[in-house]
Amino acid sequence: MIGFETPPEIEERLAFVRQVARETMRPQARHYDDHEHEVPWDLARLMWQTALRTGQSFRSSAGGAANGSGVGHLTLVHVIECLSWGDAGLYLCVPGAGLGGAAIEATGTAEQKQRFLARYREGPPKWASMAMTESHCGSDTAAIRTTAVRDGESWVLSGEKIFVTGGHKSMVDSSGLMVVWATVDPSAGRAGMKPFVVEAGTPGLTVTKLERKMGIRASDTASVVLENCRIPLDNLLGSADVSDRTKGFKGAMATFDNTRPSVAASALGIARATLELLKELLAAEGVAIRYATPRNRLSALERDVVDMEAQLRAAWLLTVKAAWMMDQRRPNTVEASMCKVKAGDVVTRITQKAVELMGPLGYSRRLLLEKWMRDAKINDLFEGTGQINRLIIARRILGYSSRELK
Numbered sequence: 001m002i003g004f005e006t007p008p009e010i011e012e013r014l015a016f017v018r019q020v021a022r023e024t025m026r027p028q029a030r031h032y033d034d035h036e037h038e039v040p041w042d043l044a045r046l047m048w049q050t051a052l053r054t055g056q057s058f059r060s061s062a063g064g065a066a067n068g069s070g071v072g073h074l075t076l077v078h079v080i081e082c083l084s085w086g087d088a089g090l091y092l093c094v095p096g097a098g099l100g101g102a103a104i105e106a107t108g109t110a111e112q113k114q115r116f117l118a119r120y121r122e123g124p125p126k127w128a129s130m131a132m133t134e135s136h137c138g139s140d141t142a143a144i145r146t147t148a149v150r151d152g153e154s155w156v157l158s159g160e161k162i163f164v165t166g167g168h169k170s171m172v173d174s175s176g177l178m179v180v181w182a183t184v185d186p187s188a189g190r191a192g193m194k195p196f197v198v199e200a201g202t203p204g205l206t207v208t209k210l211e212r213k214m215g216i217r218a219s220d221t222a223s224v225v226l227e228n229c230r231i232p233l234d235n236l237l238g239s240a241d242v243s244d245r246t247k248g249f250k251g252a253m254a255t256f257d258n259t260r261p262s263v264a265a266s267a268l269g270i271a272r273a274t275l276e277l278l279k280e281l282l283a284a285e286g287v288a289i290r291y292a293t294p295r296n297r298l299s300a301l302e303r304d305v306v307d308m309e310a311q312l313r314a315a316w317l318l319t320v321k322a323a324w325m326m327d328q329r330r331p332n333t334v335e336a337s338m339c340k341v342k343a344g345d346v347v348t349r350i351t352q353k354a355v356e357l358m359g360p361l362g363y364s365r366r367l368l369l370e371k372w373m374r375d376a377k378i379n380d381l382f383e384g385t386g387q388i389n390r391l392i393i394a395r396r397i398l399g400y401s402s403r404e405l406k
Helices: 008-034 041-054 062-066 072-086 098-107 110-121 186-192 249-284 300-327 333-363 369-380 386-398
Strands: 128-131 147-151 154-165 177-183 193-199 205-210 221-232
Touching: 008 041, 008 072, 008 369, 072 249, 072 300, 098 110, 098 128, 098 177, 098 193, 098 249, 128 154, 147 177, 154 177, 154 193, 177 186, 177 221, 186 193, 193 221, 193 249, 249 300, 249 333, 249 369, 300 333, 333 369, 333 386
Parallel strands: 128 177
Antiparallel strands: 147 154, 154 221, 177 193, 205 221
């Protein structure tokens, strides 16, 4: 029988996360929105020390897998939703392996996973990022131009990457790293695309710019240049053989299957925060939502709130299913894209509607509603835009290849 209760082992962990979100993150949300790129070190140290003490990462599913619970990804989406309820930008500043670690998990060998991810269980706070997007290509990953050329016992990387989430913070500590996607054979198209680990402090990798953004301002989004950046031969994740596509383009897609539910969870944390505040504000004005009343007898405002709640719950169930499938080691490409699309739509609509319903007050900086509206939109963009994820879903359902359905 299907159960919808949160497993006890997850609920136990959420008690601490809720406290941090409520007492540490939410009160600081406006400050870090105003002071873009300022690193919230107090939060970072708190979360890092807690992760080291408990063995439970706040940025990857490793904790659940390590303790044998079998609910690592399910735990992760619950944690991320709760932290993003506190503040989505600050959640992205929580130290850990993050997106870079997800790429290593999806494409690395057992030895590489141990070598690169063990550092995220000791020492000072550190981050890992992933660099894929380039100025001439976003969703068309086959068009990347950053090159990796073998030179003796080294790979030499050259190119430029943009919109690297956490790219600057991943270079702060000498133990941080960045997974850079480059081509070993431009003529091979997607088959030539491979992931490489570039460790912080490696000569030839330079953070050249930090984007000034509409939302998630606490989180840095960087541009990086690789100029004859020399890394060890075994920092290539997987095989250099272009005939081995499991660690190339398919590895990149496997990374996104892993991380899209996390993006969806973050979106839904923002959406829940917005809806809860909206209902509080309405209740303060004497507006109660009459859930037991037939829909045709509800006011337009009540119908809006009920619709928002229904959409939020639907998106959450999709997200939980995608995470559960990962814990069961079942393919979840369609489900990961579905929950990401749905959550991106839902958070955008809920935050915009809340600002609309509150009028000038919602548009002002007196409340966090306008900030949440700005934070929301990124969830429809990164980890594959809503349009790209809709294409993925359609191709899988209809049985078309990327060449047949563009």
